[in-house]
Amino acid sequence: MKKLLLIKKDLTLIIGFFLGIILLYLFLPKNKISFNDLAYEEYTKRVMGYVNGERVHCNDLDDIYLCVESYKKNGSGNPVILWFGNSQLHSINSYTQGDETASSLLHMALRKKGYYLITFSQPNANLQEHYLLFSYLLNQFPVKNLILSTVYDDMREDEIRTSINKTLEDAYVLNEVDKTTIGKNLIINYKKKYLINNDTIAREETNHDYWENLINKKLEKIWPLWSERDLLRGHLFYNLYLLRNTILGIDATTIRKKILGPYIKNMTAYKEILNLAEKKKIGILVYIQPIRNDMKIPYDLNEYNLFKKEIATISEISGAYFSNLENIVPNEFWGQTASINLKNYKDLDFMHFQAEGHQLLSKNILYEFNKINK
């Protein structure tokens, strides 16, 4: 009887172990998921700016080589205008064949004036990321101007994505950003994140690290699920996000409050972008990004107004040109988005407009740009 009980105990652990493994396989998504593109689904399409088949619009360091090649081929020698923004610049709501983004349209318009526009946009891009990217691109292109989109929603963001953090592997960027407090902070966080985000990376060259890397690599070969763990983590967090939104009744119209920590960091990064531009004698056009205005916007209005005021004041002090473009896209040119919770209904899209919106944005930016480059 005693032996029988022991066997039962053994089985508990073994059965539990195998149940856990089965659970992992059941949870593993069938297809690779791009977590950046989850918000798009059927309503919005990701469209990168092309002109005559050449890329003039990139995301980050992962695809920058395409824009560099295009510039070398078509625009070499021309002064470069950089345009930074978030997913609004590379998304077209209710897309139809032939629709173009503002980046393509503005590129064509500026080419006629002898400028070469290159756009960089990332979903939920924050100003700290723009600061790193700007520092990096200064050493890649002969930059004349920077067009900078400022988004209240993205002031809540604080994560620096890996494809932007890579800029800190560049000695020029490292040296440049190390001169500022926010830059120093970004370097420290980069070093920390580099270790955390690499499941199998060596910390230092110790025996332990050597063996850990070796065993991890062997395990990945023997058991493919081991290398899919980042996907499982992402999938788990995404589902928790949907669950949280469902339980707390969060949707696209829910008011997003200012988060002081990221807000201060992003505002500091914004000042450093302007300082760097001033130092390098680069003209800047700062604008408040268009937002849907047929509904109550999902911001605390007092906080939003203060944000706009602060952006304008800082740009004025630094000699940058400021323009508020929040209302340039009429209501009919906006659309819908997939739900951000488990309830299966559509949500209003406050961020991405239709092709007509892109035309208007391009036209307005050109108008403002002409003012600073008379």
Next chain:
Amino acid sequence: MYFNSLTYLLFLFLFTLLYWQSNLQVRIILIFTSSLLFYGFSGLEFLWILLFSITFNWFLAKYLINLNKSYRFFLLLISLTFNIGLLFYFKYLIFFINNMVIFSNFLGIKVDPFFLNIILPLGISFYTFQIISYVLDVYRGTIKPENNFILFGCYVIFFPQLVAGPILRSSEIIPQFLKKTKFSYDHIIVGLTRILYGLFLKVFLADNIAPLVDYGYAIPANTLSAIDVWTLAFLFGFQIYFDFSAYSHIAVGSARVIGIYIPENFNFPYMATSPKEFWKRWHISLSSWVRDYIYLFLTRLKVFNKSTGGFVIKFNQIQFFPLFITWGIMGLWHGANWTFLVWGIYHFLFICINRLIAPLTRNLNTIIAWWGGLIFTIPAMMLAWVPFRAQSVSDVVIMWFKIFDLKSYTQLSMRENTYLVTFMIFCGFFITYFLKKKIFNQFKTKLFSEKIFNCFLISFIIFFVIIFFRSNNQFIYFQF
């Protein structure tokens, strides 16, 4: 070697396999060599210090017993000077020099700062305390010195507890090394289950809380609100608890797979109903060490033997100075920073408050006293973590004062998820406690239900451990 690594799991597997195949003599040698291998894996440079410290103290203790009183005391002083000196050099010298430079400049004596590059050897605070307790016990005659060097070495460097405790007494562990334990599946099952629990606490809970805590404490203290301070205090309180108790779970489990019992280091500390009780539930091996070798040593003249037996300390005879010294040492043991001293003083004050109000609460209804104690103790103990994690004493002061600023209770400086996660963990902690203490005991009477429950619990743990297993996040207590 780190517990949360594949290397360690493979090492433990091979070690266990060899251990159960060996006779007693080989087992002892195996524990000694494996522990050296375990320590040397993270770098050989500190292995020599560890070996020298063991050899030196073993010799001293061995010969100390045969000498007359004054020579014994002299050898004890040599041993204490050596051990404390070693700890001082590696842990406190930079801190001491920096503060001397600041102090000299404050007095108007111009001294230029200079930099020393001293790296703290892994586990030095733990193994030094363990060696000190051994030498003191031999000196007091509580134990006999160990003649077998390897056996003494096993006591100090036994790998499950070498880097971050529990701090063991030689009488607890050496007899177990000498006993030829028979193989039992029960050891393996219980040991592995404890390791799994530990990994779950570390890789799923502690490591996922860590970025939120790091983020919060990186925000300038003056921009934090009262809600932020409370949240960060609780969140770090949970992080350090999960992290350290995870280590202890793995330590206990790793020893158990070879049939060795290591005492528990934690017992739901946040369910304590007084600061005094908290220290009976948190890092039990350290608090008992400090009690036995510092506090009772300092107060030995102040306690008396009552006719009914046992040591009784009357409230009016409590010496606050020894208590203050004890807590100061306890604080600085954790690290060379003023913030740790503040942490120690904070606990000293709460222990004093506890002693002052304890007689007043004796006649209270049990339920009211329990809930009242809990409601007072949790926030008080959580706020104690602020100096443990903050960058400077000024940050600590700013953060503590924030909680009295009623206006700042409406502002938030961190992402909403931080508050949500803290709340969920807080609730989860209580639910787990009541499940374990009240509900789970009922399962035990129904064998079948218990098995099913365990199966699901283990599958759930396996699921999260595999997804989140990373060897890059060190245990917090490694830095001490």
